[in-house]
Amino acid sequence: MATKKTKKNKTPKKKQALESPLKGLYLSLRLKAFITDIFMIYTPMLYIMTYAILGSAKDFRENQSAIFLCLLFYALTHSFFIAFKSQSPGMRYAQFKLVKNNRKEVGFFLALWRFVLWVLSMGLLIGFVAPFIFKFFLHDKLSGTHIEIIKEET
Numbered sequence: 001m002a003t004k005k006t007k008k009n010k011t012p013k014k015k016q017a018l019e020s021p022l023k024g025l026y027l028s029l030r031l032k033a034f035i036t037d038i039f040m041i042y043t044p045m046l047y048i049m050t051y052a053i054l055g056s057a058k059d060f061r062e063n064q065s066a067i068f069l070c071l072l073f074y075a076l077t078h079s080f081f082i083a084f085k086s087q088s089p090g091m092r093y094a095q096f097k098l099v100k101n102n103r104k105e106v107g108f109f110l111a112l113w114r115f116v117l118w119v120l121s122m123g124l125l126i127g128f129v130a131p132f133i134f135k136f137f138l139h140d141k142l143s144g145t146h147i148e149i150i151k152e153e154t
Contacts, residue, residue, distance in 0.1 A: 025131050026147060029094040036090030042074045075115045082111035096147045106145055114143040 049070050050060040060066055081088040086097040086105055098106050098114075106114075117139040121127025130138040140146055 022131060022135060025135070025137065026096065026149070027131070029096055029149075030147070033088065033090030033094040033096070036093050037078065037088050038090075040089050041077055042070070045070050045073055045077075071119070075112060075119075078115055079108050079111035082106050082114075083108035091147075095150045097150060098145055099148050101144045101146060103148075110143060110145070114139050114145055117142050 046060075049066050050057055054060050054063060054066060078088055082098055083106065085092070086099065091097060098111070100106055100110070118127065121130070121138045127138045130136065134141075
């Protein structure tokens, strides 16, 4: 009888990361997109509000309505990107887009609702812990959305 030689499974590290129990969540891509969006969209808003409008960091820290306005403007901006392009600048950089579970495009109000759910879930810490316990993001599950990879990393 001839025996087959079995090859050891030598998959690259990137491929092994995608084969983990959390592979469908694409945690590293989401983190890359989140950090990019924070630096490209939210940080300039905070800077303009702090120094151009209020005049100092002390005034910004003491003005809760200014902090809320920055978060609201970021939510609206992010939702517009999702509604019109299915991706924010960070999602485009990370090469994925947001779609409904039925693979249709996400509208503005659903994107805004998803953002509100994200803020609430992260504020209560369940949104941070949920992917490791339930294997899904709470805001995606409640809004009926998921991410779709545009181009696999090579």
